[in-house]
Amino acid sequence: MSVFAIRVENRALLHVGGAEAESFLQGLITFDMDRLKTRSSGFGALLTPQGKVLFDFFIVPMNDGFLLDTLADAGADLLKRLSMYKLRADVVVADITGDLSVVALIESGDGNDQPHLPGAVVPDPRHVSMGQRAYIPNAGVGAALADSALVLDETDAYLARRIELGVAEAPVDYAYGEVFPHDINLDQINAVGFEKGCFVGQEVVSRMRHRGTARRRIVLVSSTDDLPEPGTDISVDKKSIGTLGSVSTHVGLAQVRLDRANEAMEQGHFIKAGTIQVTLAIPDWVSFKWA
Numbered sequence: 001m002s003v004f005a006i007r008v009e010n011r012a013l014l015h016v017g018g019a020e021a022e023s024f025l026q027g028l029i030t031f032d033m034d035r036l037k038t039r040s041s042g043f044g045a046l047l048t049p050q051g052k053v054l055f056d057f058f059i060v061p062m063n064d065g066f067l068l069d070t071l072a073d074a075g076a077d078l079l080k081r082l083s084m085y086k087l088r089a090d091v092v093v094a095d096i097t098g099d100l101s102v103v104a105l106i107e108s109g110d111g112n113d114q115p116h117l118p119g120a121v122v123p124d125p126r127h128v129s130m131g132q133r134a135y136i137p138n139a140g141v142g143a144a145l146a147d148s149a150l151v152l153d154e155t156d157a158y159l160a161r162r163i164e165l166g167v168a169e170a171p172v173d174y175a176y177g178e179v180f181p182h183d184i185n186l187d188q189i190n191a192v193g194f195e196k197g198c199f200v201g202q203e204v205v206s207r208m209r210h211r212g213t214a215r216r217r218i219v220l221v222s223s224t225d226d227l228p229e230p231g232t233d234i235s236v237d238k239k240s241i242g243t244l245g246s247v248s249t250h251v252g253l254a255q256v257r258l259d260r261a262n263e264a265m266e267q268g269h270f271i272k273a274g275t276i277q278v279t280l281a282i283p284d285w286v287s288f289k290w291a
Contacts, residue, residue: 003131005150006158008102012075013135016082017065018091025059025066028085028200030181032193036061041122041133043191045181046081047201051208053179054081056170056186058133060122065092067120067135069102071170101141104158105132105150117144126189127165127285160248166283168218172230173245173253181205182214183255188286215259216242217288220281221252221273228274235272236264244273256280262290 016025026033031044036059045056055078058069070078075097082093100119117134124130136144162169166185170176174184181192187209193199194206208214221227221234227247234242234254241264242256254273261271261280270277282290 002107003150004106004157005134005145005148006104006106008104008133008158010072011097011102012070012072012078012095013097013100013102014068014070014075014079014082015063015065015094015096016068016091017063017094018089020090021065021092024086024089024091026196027198028082029059030186030192030199030201030205031059031190032196033059034196035190035193039123039125040120041125043125043186043189045186045191046078047181047199047205048177049201051180051201051204052177053174053181053184053186054176056176056191058125060120060133060135062120062135067096069133069135071176072097073171074176099138100135101138103134103136103141103145104130105134106157106161107131117148119144126167126191129165130161130167156248159246163220163246163248163251163253166218166220166253166286168245168253168255173218174255179216179255180208180214182208183216183218185218185286187214188288214288215257216255217258217282217286218245218253218255219258219261220283221254221278222281223250223273223276223278225276226250227252227278228276232274234261234278234280236260236269241271254280258288258290265290 029044031042042059045053060067119136121134124133168184232244233240241260242254245253
C-alpha cells in the first residue's frame with residue numbers, strides 16, 4: 001500500500017481548552033462530543049439560531065482540550081464567535097494555526113503499513129476512504145514527511161478522492177451562512193447529534209429531519225466532457241435545479257434539488273451544467289434517495 005501525503009493549506013486551527021471546554025462545545029455545536037469517548041476525531045458545525053451553517057470543522061482531542069480545524073478564511077470569525085459564547089465559562093480559545101501543519105493521508109492499493117509521524121494522526125471522520133488527517137508540528141514537518149514511508153503528492157489527489165466519494169467542502173461546494181446541515185449532507189456523516197440535547201439551531205434542524213423537508217443535497221456529477229467552473233448552474237430546460245461545486249476534469253459535486261432532478265430524469269429531460277450535458281448520481285453510502 002502507498003500512502004500519499006497532501007499538504008492541506010487552506011486551514012485555520014483553534015484550540016479550545018479549559019475545565020469546561022467539553023461541556024461548552026457540547027451545548028453549542030452540532031456534533032455530539034460524547035462520541036469522542038470512543039473515537040479520536042469528529043466533524044461538526046456551529047449554526048445560526050435559524051439553523052444555517054456558520055462554520056464547520058474537524059474536532060480532535062488535543063492537549064487537554066480540543067482542536068478545531070476549519071476553513072482558513074473563517075478562523076478569525078470562529079474564534080470571535082466562540083469567545084462571545086463562552087461568557088464566564090472556564091474556557092480558553094486560542095489560534096494555533098502557526099503551530100501545526102495539516103496533512104491529508106490518502107491510501108492507494110492494499111496493505112497494512114501505517115506512517116509514523118509526530119503529532120496527532122486521526123481518521124478523517126467524514127468517510128473511511130478519506131484516509132487520515134495528520135497535525136504535525138511546523139518545526140519538523142519537512143523532516144517528518146521526508147523520513148516517513150509517505151509519497152508526497154502535489155497533484156489533486158485529495159480533491160479527486162473527495163469528489164469520488166461525494167464529500168463536500170466549503171467554500172467551493174457551499175457558502176457559510178447559506179445552507180442547512182442537511183443541504184450539505186452533514187447529517188450523513190454523524191456531524192449532527194440529533195439525540196444529544198440542545199445546541200444552537202437545533203430546533204430548526206431537528207424539524208427538517210422529522211418532517212423530511214430536506215430537499216437540497218450534495219450529489220455526484222459526471223460528463224463525457226470536462227465540466228465548467230464551480231458555481232455554474234445545474235439546469236433543466238434552462239431552469240436552475242442546483243449549483244456545480246468542486247470539479248476535477250469530467251467529474252464533480254453539485255448541490256441540487258432532489259425532487260426537481262428526479263422529475264427531470266423520470267421524464268427523460270437533459271440535465272446540464274452550463275452548456276454541458278451531465279449525469280447525476282447519489283453517493284452509494286448515504287441514506288437519502290431521489291424521492
